[in-house]
Amino acid sequence: MKGVLLVNLGSPDSPTAKDVKPYLDEFLMDERVIDAPKWLRNILVRGIILQTRPKKSAKAYAKIWWDEGSPLIILSERFTEKLKKHTKMPVALGMRYGSMSIKGALKELEDQGVDDVLLVPLYPHYAMSSYETVVVKTLEDQQKHFPKMKVTTMPAFYKHPDYIKALSESIKDGLQDFEYDHILFSYHGIPERHIRKSDPTRFHCKMDDTCCKINSVAHNTCYRHQVYDTTELVKAYLGLPDEQVSSSFQSRLAGDPWLKPYTDYEFERLAKEGVKRLAVITPAFVSDCLETLEEIAMEGKEEFEEAGGEHYKHIPCLNDNDAWVSVMAKWVNNWEHTGKLDVVPVD
Structure with a gap:
């Protein structure tokens, strides 16, 4: 059975230094974000950055936080719910960093009988620190926890x-x-x-x-x-x-x-x-x-x-714009029916 996994950046659970610190630790310790040797990342991130950055970042998050929670999470959830209405396939949402994990989203799909997953990194462009790290993390979790699952990755769609x-x-x-x-x-x-x-x-x-x-x-x-x-x-x-x-x-x-x-x-x-x-x-x-x-x-x-x-x-970004939802629905439904991903023409 086919299903869709949407993955976005992620967010701390609240705009407090207590919740921002583990989120930043996971984010900045990613070797595709700070591409230094692990011993050096440890010094830079845990020895220097995390000593002061969480309080500063928490203040920034507090300025944009909504009553419902993180804007990124809420907007991604709204987009996901709209997409579900345009496809018969199960659709799950995960985040690269934070408590709303990719592993949890894969488990959600597995529980619905999905064994063939279309991974959609919610980034239009390819970069090590965004698109690539989502793909790598998803495949790591799939191979470790869901070895019978097949994963197909949607390419960057920057010029479709x-x-x-x-x-x-x-x-x-x-x-x-x-x-x-x-x-x-x-x-x-x-x-x-x-x-x-x-x-x-x-x-x-x-x-x-x-x-x-x-x-x-x-x-x-x-x-x-x-x-x-x-x-x-x-x-x-x-x-x-x-x-x-x-x-x-x-x-x-x-x-x-x-x-x-x-x-x-x-x-x-x-x-x-x-x-x-x-x-x-x-x-x-x-x-x-x-x-x-x-x-x-x-x-x-x-x-x-x-x-x-x-x-x-x-x-504003595209967020849960209805036209954007329709575009994504067209792409995922085409994959469901044909098995093809004609998203970005190759140069």
């Missing part, structure tokens, strides 16, 4: 026409009644070395615009190429002028070169160059979370206005 249409239409809706000077596509940041590590050719990725424009198998696992593709495809769909659109990367750690340009620098640059009305979209996520709701919607607004900007609009 159905996804681009749903994303573009949601942006159009978000821009209603907002006359913008500029639209900034702000993507989750990752270290540059992650791009090179994910390059199967070991030579294609040069971290400049030339390599992204030359077709290569490396593009199938190149986060930088994929996010710029998403921006260009949305720009084309909506007919946006080149000079009014740009891309940037948020959330970085000190000490290593991360993908540029940095979003906070762009807020300042755009404001100082005369942009007064800025719209910001965060397409690296399909569900709003701490990074989009606090770092971009709140802190970003302050940074832009402090630099001279006047009007700021954060456009």
